[in-house]
Amino acid sequence: MTVIETDAVVVGAGPVGLFAVFQCGMVKVRCAVIDALPHPGGQLTALYPEKPIYDCPGHPSILAADLVERLVAQAAPFAPVYHFGVTATALDPESDGRWRIGLSDGTVLLCRAVILASGGGAFAPKRPPLPDLDQFEGTSVFYSVPRREALRGQRVVIAGGGDAAVDWAISLAEIAARVSVVHRRERFRAAPVAEATLRRLAAEGAVELVAPAQLHGLEGQDGRLDAVVVADLDGVPRRLPADVLLAFFGLLGEIGPIAGWGLTMEGNAVVIDPASGACSRPGIFACGDICTYPGKLRLILTGFAEAARAATSAFAVVHPGEALHFVHSTTAGVPGPL
The missing domain is CATH 3.50.50.60 (FAD/NAD(P)-binding domain)
Structure with missing residues (x-):
């Protein structure tokens, strides 16, 4: 059994999950990433890589595969550790406040924060x-x-x-x-x-x-x-x-083991506090289509904003007692590997 320690685990390597990795890096939170697919991008690469997206800020039109490629490149400076082709089968609390996540390949991840960005879950076509x-x-x-x-x-x-x-x-x-x-x-x-x-x-x-x-x-x-x-x-x-x-x-969606993690749910979505991205269990946050709250908009740009919120909230869990001095990227630049 391989045990890997990290600051946070992002569940889902779709566009919102990839941006969550970048945002975590900007606040000095190291990430491991889990996805059931053998590659990053989630639905964008699995279902319509050559379909244009028209509502991504700054891009009048961008192909789904191109957006994924740029999101991967954006997260790359923070050296995330990707675990593709596996699922999170178990989530258990450790005595020291960390979370223990068991993967389907036998790997165990230990982390302080968990960010759910798995969209609607694993999809299969009808x-x-x-x-x-x-x-x-x-x-x-x-x-x-x-x-x-x-x-x-x-x-x-x-x-x-x-x-x-x-x-x-x-x-x-x-x-x-x-x-x-x-x-x-x-x-x-x-x-x-x-x-x-x-x-x-x-x-x-x-x-x-x-x-x-x-x-x-x-x-x-x-x-x-x-x-x-x-x-x-x-x-x-x-x-x-x-x-x-x-x-x-159409597709048949299944959120998988997340449904049994003791989180407050509405249908197939996890209920969060929109002010923090927090779920009903401490140290667990969610962003993108997997989460819901009053007024939720199921858009990529909304997921990006939720990812930034979740990353900032994760900082407080990963670095307790430290003050986060928010600085715009135009001023701070992009820090190197964490």
């Missing part, structure tokens, strides 16, 4: 109930788009009616050989501007709308699709030539 689906997953059937360019010249069928389905249909219309959008209703659940753009592209022949209809079956062999079979509301089948099926039916 899979369509199609025969032989598993034979095509990962080769022709996908639930996210890791690389937009990989779909150039492909015949793409997109199933779903939300923002992800509509946004990717608009984007792939520029490079795919064919884009068909299958939705069980005639109206979509996407942003009105995006839906209007999709319908314009359909009128121009750049996208085919197949609605109302539902997925019915897959045709192909050796994991490679030849066609996606859909059926209308009367059950009449139709064959759509396809190389790739993108299924955007």
